[in-house]
Amino acid sequence: MRILVAVKHVPDIQSERSLGPDGRMVRDGGDGTLNELDENAVEAALTLVEEAEDGEVVVLTVGPDDAVDAVRRALQMGADEAVHVVDDAIAGSDAVSTARVLAAAVRRLSEEQPVDLVLTGMAALDGLTSLVPTVLADLLELPALTLATEVMVDETAGTVTVRRELDHAVELLRAPLPAVVSVTDSANEPRYPGFKGIMAARKKAVTTWTLADLGLEPDQVGAAGARTAVVAAAERPAREDRVLVTDGGDAGVRLAAYLVENKLV
Amino acid sequence: MTSPVLVLLDHAADGALRPSAAELVTLARPLAGDGGVLGAWVGDGPGPDALAVLAAHGVAAVHAVRPDADPALSAVTAEAVTAVLGATGAGLVLIPSTFEGKEVAAHLAASTGAGVVTDADGVQLQDGVPVASKTVLAGTWTTRCSVVGAPAVVTVKANAVPAEPVAAPREPVVVEHELTVSPAARRVELVERTERAASDRPDLSGAQVVVVGGRGTEGDFGPIEELADLLGAAVGATRVATDEGWIAKEAQIGQTGVTVTPRLYIGAGVSGAVHHRGGMQAAGTIVAVNSDPDAPIFEIADFGVVGDLFTVLPQATAELRRLLG
Numbered sequence: 001m002r003i004l005v006a007v008k009h010v011p012d013i014q015s016e017r018s019l020g021p022d023g024r025m026v027r028d029g030g031d032g033t034l035n036e037l038d039e040n041a042v043e044a045a046l047t048l049v050e051e052a053e054d055g056e057v058v059v060l061t062v063g064p065d066d067a068v069d070a071v072r073r074a075l076q077m078g079a080d081e082a083v084h085v086v087d088d089a090i091a092g093s094d095a096v097s098t099a100r101v102l103a104a105a106v107r108r109l110s111e112e113q114p115v116d117l118v119l120t121g122m123a124a125l126d127g128l129t130s131l132v133p134t135v136l137a138d139l140l141e142l143p144a145l146t147l148a149t150e151v152m153v154d155e156t157a158g159t160v161t162v163r164r165e166l167d168h169a170v171e172l173l174r175a176p177l178p179a180v181v182s183v184t185d186s187a188n189e190p191r192y193p194g195f196k197g198i199m200a201a202r203k204k205a206v207t208t209w210t211l212a213d214l215g216l217e218p219d220q221v222g223a224a225g226a227r228t229a230v231v232a233a234a235e236r237p238a239r240e241d242r243v244l245v246t247d248g249g250d251a252g253v254r255l256a257a258y259l260v261e262n263k264l265v
Numbered sequence: 266m267t268s269p270v271l272v273l274l275d276h277a278a279d280g281a282l283r284p285s286a287a288e289l290v291t292l293a294r295p296l297a298g299d300g301g302v303l304g305a306w307v308g309d310g311p312g313p314d315a316l317a318v319l320a321a322h323g324v325a326a327v328h329a330v331r332p333d334a335d336p337a338l339s340a341v342t343a344e345a346v347t348a349v350l351g352a353t354g355a356g357l358v359l360i361p362s363t364f365e366g367k368e369v370a371a372h373l374a375a376s377t378g379a380g381v382v383t384d385a386d387g388v389q390l391q392d393g394v395p396v397a398s399k400t401v402l403a404g405t406w407t408t409r410c411s412v413v414g415a416p417a418v419v420t421v422k423a424n425a426v427p428a429e430p431v432a433a434p435r436e437p438v439v440v441e442h443e444l445t446v447s448p449a450a451r452r453v454e455l456v457e458r459t460e461r462a463a464s465d466r467p468d469l470s471g472a473q474v475v476v477v478g479g480r481g482t483e484g485d486f487g488p489i490e491e492l493a494d495l496l497g498a499a500v501g502a503t504r505v506a507t508d509e510g511w512i513a514k515e516a517q518i519g520q521t522g523v524t525v526t527p528r529l530y531i532g533a534g535v536s537g538a539v540h541h542r543g544g545m546q547a548a549g550t551i552v553a554v555n556s557d558p559d560a561p562i563f564e565i566a567d568f569g570v571v572g573d574l575f576t577v578l579p580q581a582t583a584e585l586r587r588l589l590g
């Protein structure tokens with residue numbers, strides 16, 4: 001089984017994050033990490049290969065130079081190989097143009113050797129659109145199974161079945177392989193890279209591709225290929241008139257009065 | 266812009282319209298050109314109750330698409346919306362910002378070249394171009410995004426605008442479409458779908474008031490539920506509370522759970538971790554009850570109480586019951 005995992009390098013959500021004058025995420029804070037939710041995708045891939053006792057996990061990212069840290073982390077967790085697509089023209093990509101680059105990379109990897117499954121996290125904790133997995137699947141003409149809390153592969157039947165929990169329903173979806181599957185953070189508990197994993201990762205190669213390697217034109221990606229543009233960005237003002245009371249026995253009464261006076265109930 | 270605006274009308278399997286429909290139609294009215302606001306209904310056509318709501322909110326026509334595959338599959342719904350776009354020439358599509366809605370938007374982006382903005386809390390036209398507003402980075406920033414691709418697809422959060430009926434309702438025209446779904450959309454098979462039992466409480470994502478319990482409840486959601494029931498509120502939870510099994514998974518609010526934008530959020534025994542804040546920070550008023558004065562939630566609370574939720578909440582509930590008579 002050959003599984004590709006698409007991962008993203010994002011500013012750590014515990015850090016102070018901001019947008020620049022161009023409305024793009026400021027990414028030079030130096031505290032970028034592998035998107036937490038992609039760790040679940042890497043974990044799911046590693047588990048599937050371990051269970052099948054056969055196969056490999058290739059991680060793939062699109063982003064500037066330091067995005068390589070995201071695939072390095074995945075290699076430390078146990079992924080076998082990594083690909084980093086980096087090109088100045090990619091800056092300013094929206095979800096659709098990012099998916100276009102990923103799709104080209106997946107196609108190239110599939111030509112080298114067939115791919116059974118493409119896994120992603122449920123969302124990137126910067127833009128949080130959740131669009132990429134589905135757009136990627138459509139561009140690759142593969143089925144999209146999103147928000148899996150459980151991923152079951154039946155290699156003999158050549159199918160993947162996922163369980164997912166939506167607001168109003170719980171669903172079981174099935175599709176033939178190869179397919180694109182996004183997993184949620186309740187799919188599993190991502191492993192921490194141990195010392196051995198960290199040492200082993202040093203020896204693993206990261207292949208770097210440019211747009212030209214993928215046969216993409218600069219105007220298909222980045223800001224040029226994007227169909228949305230941020231026209232204004234502002235930090236939200238702090239909340240005013242904040243009240244903090246320490247309970248001296250009547251805080252519940254004061255809370256009730258606050259809600260009624262401010263016509264909140 | 267003279268083209269009509271299309272709204273994807275979200276409804277339950279039994280045909281009951283969800284609250285997002287009237288909100289999105291209200292939002293669409295000032296944006297629609299000559300063609301007015303059109304609704305896309307996927308599945309068995311709308312019944313009289315749904316049509317009455319749509320009439321009251323000024324929908325000009327409902328395009329009822331009956332696909333020959335399960336409309337619970339987002340690829341099927343996306344093909345239905347594409348068919349209506351083709352039939353009507355609508356330039357802007359509004360979709361509720363649910364997980365399923367965003368998936369439909371993603372399919373539209375891939376198949377029609379649409380530009381997509383997700384989780385918007387407003388949409389305006391600027392020189393004929395739709396511009397959507399949204400909060401990002403866990404509610405700490407606001408942005409405005411223009412959609413340059415056509416059609417423009419915007420997924421809109423619950424409560425972005427209050428639903429407002431029109432002065433002169435009129436019966437929408439119902440246009441029926443039969444749809445033969447492509448082999449591509451059939452690749453995914455819906456093996457099983459279990460609808461969750463409807464609760465008596467309002468839907469979390471659309472609720473005006475939300476009362477939330479975290480680890481501090483230690484599994485006892487009694488005080489949370491009592492206050493919620495008095496206020497007609499939805500009950501939410503942190504991931505700790507859902508992971509512990511104290512409350513169902515769908516109650517989880519946050520980055521990987523439901524995003525709520527109520528007028529009033531009351532959190533008790535909730536620390537305000539960044540993952541949780543991402544799903545509630547855009548609430549109108551934030552009230553927090555926490556025994557730890559250093560809890561991060563106090564940084565964003567309009568009214569914070571440092572105290573034990575097991576004494577503060579019941580007292581507040583009793584006092585509210587008295588004040589509200």
Ligand SMILES: Cc1cc2nc3c(=O)[nH]c(=O)nc-3n(C[C@H](O)[C@H](O)[C@H](O)COP(=O)(O)OP(=O)(O)OC[C@H]3O[C@@H](n4cnc5c(N)ncnc54)[C@H](O)[C@@H]3O)c2cc1C
Nearest residue numbers: 479480481503504519520521534535536540541556557574
């Ligand atoms: C990838 C990822 C995604 C996540 N997504 C989400 C998400 O979507 N939503 C989410 O909520 N979390 C999410 N989390 C978890 C999140 O990081 C926090 O762990 C979680 O929100 C904390 O929940 P809590 O506030 O209930 O618990 P805690 O952080 O443990 O806080 C409990 C609070 O209760 C207070 N307390 C205790 N007893 C009392 C009492 N008697 N009266 C009053 N106060 C009391 C304590 O002072 C404390 O502040 C995610 C984590 C990860 C890694």
